[in-house]
Amino acid sequence: MLRFATRPLSRRFRSGYRWVDERAGTTDLVHKGLYEAVPDRGAWAYTLGSATLVLIVLQFFTGIFLLLTYVPSFASAWDSLRFLQTSDRFGNWVRGMHLWSAYVLILVIGLHMLRTFLSASYKRPRELNWVSGGILFFLVLGLAITGAMLPMDNAGYWTTVVVTNIPHYLPFIGDAIRTLWRGGDFVGPITLTRTFAIHIWVLPFLLLALIGAHLYLLRRHGEFGAWVNYSTTTDDPDREIAERIRRAEPPYPTLRIERQYAAPRKTVGFFPNQLFKDTVVSIVLVAIIFVFGFIAGAPLDARADPATLTYVPSPEWFYLPLDQLLVLTPQTYLIAFGVFLLVGLGSLALILLPFYDRSPARRPLSRPEVLVPGLFLAFMVVILAVLGVNRLYGL
Amino acid sequence: MLRLTRRRMVQLTGLGAAAIGLMLSIPAIGFLLSPLFQKTRETWVRVGALPDLTVDQPKPITLKVPSGEAYDTTPVDRIAYLVRKSDGATLVLTNTCSHMQCDVHFDPTLQQFLCPCHGGLYDVHGNNIGGPPPSPLPQWVHRLEPDPQTGQTILFVKNAYDESI
Amino acid sequence: MLAASLTAVPGNLFGNGLAVALVVLLHVQIATFITGASTLAVVSESIAMARNDPRHARLSHDLVKASAYVFTFGSAVAIFFMIWVLTALWGLFFVDLQRITFYMFVFEAAAFVVEIALLYSVYANWGRLEAYRRARLGLLVLLAVVLWFQMFFINVVASYMLTPNGGDVNQLSQVLNPTFLPLQLHRTVGNIAWAGAVLAFYAGLRYLLATRRARREAAVGTVPARSVGAMSASRFAPGSPPPAARDSRLPYWDWLGQWGVLWAVGLSLFQIWIGYSYAKEVQLHAFPAWFRMMRGALSNVFLVQIFLLGMIFILGTLYFWRRMTASGARGTRTQIVCLVIIVLATLLAIQPAWFALSLPDVQAAHLDRPWWDGGLLNPIGDFIPNKVFALVVIMLCGLVAITSYLRAYSRGEVRMGETTRRLQGVLLALGVTVSLMMATMGVIRENSRQPFLIHGELRLQHQQIVTTPPQAPP
Structure with missing residues (x-):
């Protein structure tokens, strides 16, 4: 168990703080923000959520710095980044951190979702936490793919061509979507400006709004944890649960839920216990990004060349499974079927998971009806990624 | 003095909001859809x-x-x-x-x-x-x-x- | 004289090809089973330790015993294969192949030494290690790792022969040849699925044997026994013999049968896509072989393979459906719907795309028109998009069927021991189907390379060339 020593603040600081507190209500705010019960077991797994938040903040931070140099124009985008890479001592580092934190972010979000999925934390009354989180995941994927288009090097250009062409296979409205995104039939100057607007304004705005909702909902219902936090140990489970609910600290007991899962067996304070672990994980992740951003940086291919005879386009690694799916679903109807029906319905099924998995069971092995498709999907993603790597990067 | 019931008030506000929405969305949507109606300059x-x-x-x-x-x-x-x-x-x-x-x-x-x-x-x-x-x-x-x-x-x-x- | 006897190879191309095919098919089924079984043994033993499950404890021991016995027989086949078939009948080719993939063969053969030591230690000391279960599990894990390691190297050789990609000069591109990773995935998943199918087959057989005597007795008894559920009811009927000996075994065989089916059918879901990607790599990197496989002389053999693939899922779903019915579980309607859709999809997928041996034949006869226009083509049987669509549908329905069965199982609605003798026939058929499937795949893959032994590099006739012996200088 961690112990934290407290020390009185200096008198001058205290009087200054009191002045602010009287006017802004800081203490109240800090108390509301920090003092909250969380389940005691599995705390390291709960750090994934806060790590996601830290990484998204890092994305905003580094992204704003990139805007100081980057020009969203078909003619100058590559030149501005070339300047950033070669003439600016720290430019490549910032860009590297933007890229690597995006990579780490996608991994961490994936783990966060997996944790929530396995522990069935999305069940009543936390359905909307899952829905908002699921939409956030797809927003981040959208940000990642639009971000990959912006440099207007060969990689970015061909990513733009392929990604903006995918809607074309949507029945009826596909061609219109492609034309609207590209600003014409071909990838041109308007395409870049539109993608830039989506990457800088549209998706981040939605992202911020949903993060607010996600955090509010988390605070309202409290961290669920996993079924281990709710198991009973005595011969009289009813009495044990009643005692647990009576002694629970806010936000527990969670309302409108089976009694057994209303309050965890044992809780610890968010501050300092959980916050300490959150900080450790965040420091490690940011340090990794800091180092990789410096060592590996962000690659910049040759200037976009629509007339290349040799360039082999390859997607970012997190889109490899989808790219391989495109290989495996040939020709018009299968593309429409494979990409839009399977992936679209699959994504929808993922977001709407809490609305059809409503059984009281929380243990993974007791709910094979979601565990089996979930594992199938996870294995399929890994297998498709490996096959994609083999196809694109094989010798 | 203008006398309004709450119901009437809500209706009027709703209408006003709809009018604002319409005024904003007509040019915005038209602008967004313009590439569909532009012709390529043939060369x-x-x-x-x-x-x-x-x-x-x-x-x-x-x-x-x-x-x-x-x-x-x-x-x-x-x-x-x-x-x-x-x-x-x-x-x-x-x-x-x-x-x-x-x-x-x-x-x-x-x-x-x-x-x-x-x-x-x-x-x-x-x-x-x-x-x-x-x-x-x-x-x-x-x-x-x-x-x-x-x-x-x-x-x-x-x-x-x-x-x- | 000496040179001639070194290079002249006995037999003819056809006979030697048949010999190598037969031995290889036997060899593959044995090697695949050992690799898959050792992995399943690790899974079983882990579950047995975590949940204190006596069935899994028994199964892991059975799997180790089976691996040991099969390994003994398998090494005999392997030695026969190496010495007699490869060295004697295909000497020239084998020497060349060994020269190119020397390190792969060295590592592959070295793995045998470790395997023998590990497998026989675990097998002979199973009881003694009962007190050290973690150590025993560690040995099992090690055994599985070595087996996968060995498969890795032999996969390099196997995939190299189809898509060489300059691997004779560069060892790295020999390992990372275009079909290596797809083959590796295909066999990783397939080995375990095959072990599952063997388990299902064996369990079905043992169940039939165990109930044979009981059935005879029941036939002369008062209660007509259709299922074991009925038989266990007949236990209390006056005049029937005490069935104590039977009862302890039947639930185990029943449980083992469905456990094997779950592995076999569940993992085959992935195989459809991995196999498709594999064929795609062959198309991109060994186009003539792909052409022979999909449009040439082997295209109709390929239809057999698709039929067998469909049969795996049909039999699996049929088993799940009847197994759930036998226990009166809920959700059988889902199984029936899945079964019907899978049957329809299989019927779509096994349509030939042309009524001739190969597409070039059709084109040569100038009959490349749809059959309703008097040609020989059948657009309903086109691989793209119809067969691909059918395969996707089969995969999705298979997933739904497995999920539905496991749902019933996890709710305790499928009780072990309540199965029918007829259902064991499905298990036997599934084992045979998977076995045939492996054989067909082997035949297709090995023959697609013709006329090459190593695609684009080493011709089949290489074997038959007798170099003229050096002449004495005049």
Whole structure:
């Protein structure tokens, strides 16, 4: 168990703080923000959520710095980044951190979702936490793919061509979507400006709004944890649960839920216990990004060349499974079927998971009806990624 | 003094909000949809004399064609594969895969066009023979005219594909 | 004289090819089973330790015993294969192949030494190690790792022969040849699925044997016994013998049968896509072999393979449906719907795309028109998009069927021991189907390379060339 020593603040600081507190209500705010019960077991797994938040903040931070140099124009985008890479001592580092934190972010979000999925934390009354989180995941994927288009090097250009062409296979409205995104039939100057607007304004705005909702909902219902936090140990489970609910600290007991899962067996304070672990994980992740951003940086291919005879386009690694799916679903109807029906319905099924998995069971092995498709999907993603790597990067 | 019930108040506010929404969305949506109604500025480019071609041996040439969309007027380098068929006709194929519009490469050992993105295969005449492509390689819209002075065959290319892909 | 006897190879191309095919098919089924079984043994033993499950404890021991016995027989086959078939009948080719993939063969053969030591230690000391279960599990894990390691190297050789990709000069591109990773995934998943199918087959057989005597007795008894559920009811009927000996075994065989089916059918879901990607890599990197496989002389053999693939899922779903019915579980309607859709999809997928041996034949006869226009083509049987669509549908329905069965199982609605004798026939058929499937795949893959032994590099006739003996100088 961690112990934290407290020390009185200096008198001058205290009087200054009191002045602010009287006017802004800081203490109240800090108390509301920090003092909250969380389940005691599995705390390291709960750090994934806060790590996601830290990484998204890092994305905003580094992204704003990139805007100081980057020009969203078909003619100058590559030149501005070339300047950033070669003439600016720290430019490549910032860009590297933007890229690597995006990579780490996608991994961490994936783990966060997996944790929530396995522990069935999305069940009543936390359905909307899952829905908002699921939409956030797809927003981040959208940000990642639009971000990959912006440099207007060969990689970015061909990513733009392929990604903006995918809607074309949507029945009826596909061609219109492609034309609207590209600003014409071909990838041109308007395409870049539109993608830039989506990457800088549209998706981040939605992202911020949903993060607010996600955090509010988390605070309202409290961290669920996993079924281990709710198991009973005595011969009289009813009495044990009643005692647990009576002694629970806010936000527990969670309302409108089976009694057994209303309050965890044992809780610890968010501050300092959980916050300490959150900080450790965040420091490690940011340090990794800091180092990789410096060592590996962000690659910049040759200037976009629509007339290349040799360039082999390859997607970012997190889109490899989808790219391989495109290989495996040939020709018009299968593309429409494979990409839009399977992936679209699959994504929808993922977001709407809490609305059809409503059984009281929380243990993974007791709910094979979601565990089996979930594992199938996870294995399929890994297998498709490996096959994609083999196809694109094989010798 | 104006007397309003709560219900009336809510109705009026709702109407006002709808009016604001309408006023904002008419220009915004119109602006957003404008690319659908813009016409491409058609341009014919004189590429030059048709080079000597071996039958069924695609030969890549670089064209300078403006896309003619939006404010884009600068000619961009594009590729055309010239293929002489055995009956004497000449194909002016684009290098744009009909699947996801990647750049196809010609593989001389297999005598096939290969799309590196998703493994689409085309024969030397641009017919899709394997993999995901739903249709043959599109051709550039083109015409061949004899030069009145020299008698050479001159290739003209328009900034359009002769098949919507 | 000496040179001639070194290079002249006995037999003819056809006979030697048949010999190598037969031995290889036997060899593959044995090697695949050992690799898959050792992995399943690790899974079983882990579950047995975590949940204190006596069935899994028994199964892991059975799997180790089976691996040991099969390994003994398998090494005999392997030695026969190496010495007699490869060295004697295919000497020239084998020497060349060994020269190129020397390190792969060295590592592969070295793995045998470790395997023998590990497998026989675990097998002979199973009881003694009962007190040290973690150590025993560690040995099992080690055994599985070595087996996968060995498969890795032999996969390099196998995939190299189809898509060499300059691997004779560069060892790295020999390992990372275009079909290596797809083959590796295909076999990783397939080995375990095959072990599952063998388990299902064996369990079905043992169940039938165990109930044979009981059935005879029941036939002369008063209660007509259709199922074991009925038989256990007949236990209390006057005049029937005490069935104590039977009861302890039957639930185990029943449980083992469905456990094997779950592995076999569940993992085959992935195989459809991995196999498709594998064929795609062959198309991109060994086009003539792909052409022979999909449009040439082997295209109709390929239809057999698709039929067998469909049969795996049909039999699996049929088993789940009847097994759930036998226990009166809920959700059988889902199984029936899945079964019907899978059957329809299989019927779509096994349509030939042309009514001739190969597509070039059709084109040569100038009959490449749809059959309703008097040609020989059948557009309903086109691989793209119809067969691909059918395969996707089969995969999705298979997933739904497995999920539905496991849902019933996890709610305790499928009780072990309540199965029918007829259902064991499905298990036997599934085992045979998977076995045939492996054989067909082997035949297709090995023959697609013709006329090459190593695609684009080493011709089949290489074997038959007798170099003229050096002449004495005049």
